Amino acid sequence: MNWAALDPGLLGWPFVAGLLVLATHVPLGRRVLARGIIFLDLAIAQIAVLGVIVAHTLGWETQGWQTQLAAATAALAGAAFLAWCESRWPDIQEALIGSSFAVAASLAVLLLSGDPHGGEHLNELLAGQILWVGPFQLAQIAVVYALLLGFWRLRGIRLGRMGFYLIFALAITASVQLVGVYLVFASLILPALAVRGWPPRAGLLIGWGLGALAYAAGLAASALFDWPAGPAIVMALAAVALLGGGLLRLPGRGDSASIHH
Numbered sequence: 721m722n723w724a725a726l727d728p729g730l731l732g733w734p735f736v737a738g739l740l741v742l743a744t745h746v747p748l749g750r751r752v753l754a755r756g757i758i759f760l761d762l763a764i765a766q767i768a769v770l771g772v773i774v775a776h777t778l779g780w781e782t783q784g785w786q787t788q789l790a791a792a793t794a795a796l797a798g799a800a801f802l803a804w805c806e807s808r809w810p811d812i813q814e815a816l817i818g819s820s821f822a823v824a825a826s827l828a829v830l831l832l833s834g835d836p837h838g839g840e841h842l843n844e845l846l847a848g849q850i851l852w853v854g855p856f857q858l859a860q861i862a863v864v865y866a867l868l869l870g871f872w873r874l875r876g877i878r879l880g881r882m883g884f885y886l887i888f889a890l891a892i893t894a895s896v897q898l899v900g901v902y903l904v905f906a907s908l909i910l911p912a913l914a915v916r917g918w919p920p921r922a923g924l925l926i927g928w929g930l931g932a933l934a935y936a937a938g939l940a941a942s943a944l945f946d947w948p949a950g951p952a953i954v955m956a957l958a959a960v961a962l963l964g965g966g967l968l969r970l971p972g973r974g975d976s977a978s979i980h981h
Contacts (some may be wrong), residue, residue: 730851731939734949737853737861738935741899741907744865744874744891746927747872749912750920751884757813760802761892761908763821765901766894767798770824773831783857792893798824799889803882834855848900848950851942857898864894899950906954907931910961928962934960 752760771794775787796822805816832838868887875883895904911927911934918926937960938953945952 722857726940726943731943733853733855733858733961734850734939735935736858737875737898738849738907738939738953739932740858740861740865741895741903742911742928742931742935744869745895745904745907746759746911746924746931747869748888748891749908750907750915750923752908753912757817759814759817759821760888760907762799762901762905763802763824764795765890765896765904766821766824766828768795768889769901770794770828770831770879772845772897773828777835791892791897792804793890795828795893795918796886799885800882803885806881845896846902847948848849848898848903849900850903851949851954853898860899861894865891870976901949902954906957909935910957914936914961914964929957929959930964931957956971 744768749761751757765905770792771791772782772787774794775790776782780786780790780965802813802817802820806813808817832842835841835863859875868891872879872887879887890905899907912931915923915927917923934957935953938956939949941947941956951956
């Protein structure tokens with residue numbers, strides 16, 4: 721193990737990125753569990769990735785505004801479509817979400833099939849490049865998250881189905897290019913699973929705490945063992961959610977308790 725790799729100068733900004741992602745994804749994940757649309761985030765993330773890949777095939781700069789716009793447009797279009805599907809065919813919503821993920825993923829592979837670096841680019845979008853985030857990128861993401869959380873808090877229950885889907889899509893679009901598809905899904909679902917059944921305020925605080933612990937542990941393991949950071953953090957989130965969820969399953973905190981906000 722390389723103990724010298726535990727350098728706050730190298731791991732500090734990635735950890736801040738994780739905290740920012742958790743700020744939106746823990747409450748969004750709890751709402752997703754409550755609505756029973758577990759794979760919505762995976763589908764929207766993959767559709768946002770499809771937008772990035774379309775921009776890549778057109779030769780646009782990866783961090784340019786055109787690519788950001790392409791990703792956001794794709795995610796918003798996918799969210800609007802899935803929100804419409806939920807209102808039209810609620811009984812098969814999960815099947816439609818899963819199918820949307822499969823179609824978007826297949827289109828992404830087809831678009832990159834002629835690119836000699838396509839596999840590498842796709843892997844970066846899936847596993848993420850959290851170790852390379854910087855303060856300017858994090859400041860931009862923080863502003864986006866603050867606006868989304870503020871609007872969500874302001875509108876409350878008046879947000880409606882479409883409003884929730886659109887906020888969800890914009891948050892996912894910001895996150896997926898920051899930490900990758902795998903970490904987006906894990907950050908949304910695993911902390912929320914660990915605190916399912918807890919009342920809103922306590923559940924959010926504990927979910928954030930567990931998520932922060934997992935990001936710290938995953939980044940440390942990545943540095944010590946020279947592992948890819950994204951998958952290492954996903955494994956840490958799974959371990960912390962499993963152990964934390966078991967330890968925090970107190971009497972009277974069963975699955976039947978409401979987690980609606």
